[in-house]
Amino acid sequence: MATIREVSKHAGVSVATVSRVVNGNKWVSEATRLRVLESMEELGYEPNSFARSLATNRSNTIGMVVGDLSGPFFGPMMQRAEQVIRDAGKHLIITSGHSTLEEERDAVQFLLKRRCDALILHLDLMPDEEIIELCDKSPLPIILVNRLIPELADRCVSLDNEAGGYLATRHLLDLGHTRIAHITGPLYKSDARDRLAGYRRALETAGVPYDESLVVESDYLESGGAQALDRLKRREAEFTAVVGGNDLMAIGVINALRQQGVRVPEQCSVVGYDDVVMSAYFVPALTTVRVPVDDFGADAARLALKLCEGASDTAQLRFQPELVERQSTLAKGEVMAENLSLV
Amino acid sequence: MATIREVSKHAGVSVATVSRVVNGNKWVSEATRLRVLESMEELGYEPNSFARSLATNRSNTIGMVVGDLSGPFFGPMMQRAEQVIRDAGKHLIITSGHSTLEEERDAVQFLLKRRCDALILHLDLMPDEEIIELCDKSPLPIILVNRLIPELADRCVSLDNEAGGYLATRHLLDLGHTRIAHITGPLYKSDARDRLAGYRRALETAGVPYDESLVVESDYLESGGAQALDRLKRREAEFTAVVGGNDLMAIGVINALRQQGVRVPEQCSVVGYDDVVMSAYFVPALTTVRVPVDDFGADAARLALKLCEGASDTAQLRFQPELVERQSTLAKGEVMAENLSLV
């Protein structure tokens, strides 16, 4: 592979001039530029990215940490982010946090060693303080996705989860339901707490008393949805609708209800959260809260690129959730059988 | 950030010695090693990966091209590959081919410029000859995933699609079906052709004549499944079962059948291909052919790492498909209504 010195010799100019041509510096005469380009072509010259990075101290790489490379949630986010970053001529390195704190730290350190130009992080488990310290210490721009840390608000791309919880619950209230169960995600995660807060606000606004026995904390997994339903049953809770903390748990709930002979949505309405691809295919198609993960990806990438350029006038990026009505919810008036009791 | 020279000064040794310690070279006395390690610790030294790459001409990076970062198919593959590669202390750079030939070429060139140590490619559109030429020209190891090119067999991690097509069809034959439609993927793709070949072999083996009018070429998309069904209908084809070229088309077919009032599996059995996550959740849960994409990822990564180390004694990695029986197929004896006719 040809080097810049070979090209410079071939074209009869200095290496500096070749470098200028390669980097589009304007102080090169048209004649020289053409001669150099010709030589480059002829020798099949490709700049060595290692040398370039060493000299400029920029890797032209943006690092990304996601919880899971295979989950339905992150796919669209990565897709759009990669698109944006590649269009800018840079590379995206993705690593997975695998949903353990240790792995999350690892993944971040891994990317830092790699001297990425910026980092886009989706961290589930790392506590706020640790992230704040991380941002303070590292010299490179760091973007947080799907998480709002007040101290770093202008580095966060997030969704208003409180509003999402409100929206889901409000939808059921509007349908006439008043006994509404809520299966939350792990409450050490802020998104789960926020959704719960939205659930409570919706009830309050509608004048429906908050009933602790209708709320179960779970784990965002399908199996967790089924388990949570089991706990509600043991509590002898009565309800005609369920707000799932995410789509997977909602699907778990529906499957478990079905096994118990309860028909959805006729006897019990269920709302999900995330609008994962599968939700549209599931039967009954899931009514859910859409989280614009793809926009997260695109905006996080754009923000990262901007910060790489040295910009600092960043505005907080906060998205509003939307309700997607499908077939898993029904007005209480249309409930066919008597109210559901799992006792 | 401390450099190797600062560390060497601090420890009172030469840069060569520090480098030896960092790289685990054995010709260093224990005392010196400890002194150097202490200095490294004290100064918070981290080797500069650019400089290292420049000097060694290795990037410690493996590049991967997939059709789509967000699809259900590639997720598990990336997940496992990343795991394996990170455990080896290297990085994975993933780029997406976005299902156009132009983008596929782009993605590959992008990674080559980056001077990855090896490439793992899932190419849908690039013709065999171009890939062969690519492998001949580039000095680095290239692994092909989900594709078998005879000339490069020892570089391919693939599935026996012919066997898969056979398996799916055989399953339906075993259930007593004889009028079995097949909706193929685009026949310029070898996997679609192979599955079709398997379909034919199964019929032949069972003594059922091959009927061209039962085969429709489509596009691997859900909408394509519905369209294909439409074409069968217009042909006035009669059948009691369908072999889908992949899960998405199978789901498209089932949804379309349902809209026409045909019940699945009672009136028509449908088999998918891929065993995408969604298939288990779909109602009826899809009977399908499992493609071990996660193993593709892991094995491709391992193979890539091995080739990086200079190994050359590679054996071809060919997986056998498995049938996953779920609820979308039923014995013909149990067909409730009369045979299905869409006329």
Next chain:
DNA sequence: TGTTTAACTGTAACCGGTTACAGTTAACTG
């Protein structure tokens, strides 16, 4: 005792770019 050899360490030349700085024109200004 002289010679070989193993164990360890250092010097300096690379790897292939970028870029500060200096130098050379030629046009332009006062």
Next chain:
DNA sequence: CAGTTAACTGTAACCGGTTACAGTTAAACA
């Protein structure tokens, strides 16, 4: 016409590692 400036080009130092080679020491061997 001297002085300034814009346009262009080259030299060489630098980025921060790796590693060939040479040098030193001390133990092992003949």
